[in-house]
Amino acid sequence: MTSGLSRRRFGQLAAGFAATLPLAAPSILRAQEGDVVRMCWFNTTTVSAQIAHVLMRTDIPARNGLKMEMIQLAASPAITEALVSGAGDVGTLSDFAAVTTMAIGAPVTTVSSQARFRSAVLATKKSGITKMADLKGKQVYGTFGITAFQNAQDAVLKAGLVPGKDMTFVNVGPAELADAVGAQRIDAFFTYDPFVSFFESTGNAVVVSENLSPVIVLAANNRFVQKPDVLRRLLLANAQALFFAAQNNDLANSWFRSLEPAKNIPEPVLQKASSYDPAWSAKTFTDIKVALSPAQLAQMETLAKWGVEAKLLPRMPDVPKFINTAIAGEVDKEIATGSFDVKSVKILRA
Numbered sequence: 001m002t003s004g005l006s007r008r009r010f011g012q013l014a015a016g017f018a019a020t021l022p023l024a025a026p027s028i029l030r031a032q033e034g035d036v037v038r039m040c041w042f043n044t045t046t047v048s049a050q051i052a053h054v055l056m057r058t059d060i061p062a063r064n065g066l067k068m069e070m071i072q073l074a075a076s077p078a079i080t081e082a083l084v085s086g087a088g089d090v091g092t093l094s095d096f097a098a099v100t101t102m103a104i105g106a107p108v109t110t111v112s113s114q115a116r117f118r119s120a121v122l123a124t125k126k127s128g129i130t131k132m133a134d135l136k137g138k139q140v141y142g143t144f145g146i147t148a149f150q151n152a153q154d155a156v157l158k159a160g161l162v163p164g165k166d167m168t169f170v171n172v173g174p175a176e177l178a179d180a181v182g183a184q185r186i187d188a189f190f191t192y193d194p195f196v197s198f199f200e201s202t203g204n205a206v207v208v209s210e211n212l213s214p215v216i217v218l219a220a221n222n223r224f225v226q227k228p229d230v231l232r233r234l235l236l237a238n239a240q241a242l243f244f245a246a247q248n249n250d251l252a253n254s255w256f257r258s259l260e261p262a263k264n265i266p267e268p269v270l271q272k273a274s275s276y277d278p279a280w281s282a283k284t285f286t287d288i289k290v291a292l293s294p295a296q297l298a299q300m301e302t303l304a305k306w307g308v309e310a311k312l313l314p315r316m317p318d319v320p321k322f323i324n325t326a327i328a329g330e331v332d333k334e335i336a337t338g339s340f341d342v343k344s345v346k347i348l349r350a
């Protein structure tokens with residue numbers, strides 16, 4: 001590959017797992033006082049990870065009467081396990097990961113939106129592909145069972161191509177994908193940010209179709225949902241942390257890049273990837289929205305149907321049954337009528 005991000009490191013990033021790094025064990029920072037909230041997160045998702053850094057490095061949680069235990073884990077499966085077992089109260093999950101918890105009937109409820117990110121279908125530089133129609137007769141590589149896969153299938157169908165007939169999807173792991181793209185051994189692939197932005201920055205690939213609808217959600221153990229006041233204050237603190245990051249992009253990005261496995265993501269790549277979330281450029285606190293939108297709720301139902309059809313889920317979940325928008329809606333009303341002074345935030349840990 002043509003940048004300082006090696007094939008091995010890219011695989012660690014994209015998989016959200018670094019077996020030989022300290023990240024393999026939970027990294028916990030405890031605040032001093034307030035209602036305890038054990039929040040599970042991982043340091044590879046743009047905007048969502050910056051929010052987590054703000055929560056563990058500033059006095060925003062304490063302002064809301066919270067004592068945060070920030071548990072850094074490898075990826076969505078580890079966070080799901082923590083939430084199901086009760087080792088964590090709330091965690092960040094991709095929309096499809098959240099739908100997966102619903103399909104297995106886990107005691108976990110999706111409670112709010114956390115961040116938006118971009119997925120894309122890309123063509124390698126040597127392929128000559130410039131539009132989706134050019135994928136006819138081609139193989140498109142990527143990791144099955146993620147939101148980006150569903151988005152790629154949807155883009156192919158919208159281009160009038162039939163998977164398995166006009167073109168073929170090939171399942172490949174993140175490290176193998178990075179190697180193949182760097183060596184220009186494949187013509188097309190799908191992935192998500194910050195890796196879309198990374199491949200664009202190296203000149204190894206160009207985007208031929210992108211989707212800006214994927215979302216990182218906050219999911220909570222059902223026992224924690226039964227503490228509505230604590231959950232409300234957490235969602236408010238989360239919104240304040242997002243606005244702080246939006247007003248301090250450089251600082252939040254530097255925090256993101258201070259920990260493995262994100263240390264080698266170039267800052268311009270991180271900034272570009274984060275910018276696909278409209279909240280990353282929020283000008284006022286009222287620009288921040290916590291509750292999942294009707295479109296996001298509908299998308300999660302679409303993901304559930306797709307997951308069953310693709311045999312990635314054991315059964316069709318009753319998606320609305322596993323989503324609670326009431327408390328997030330209350331927080332949105334509070335945000336709409338109030339203000340938040342970013343300049344008054346105290347940094348407790350640089």
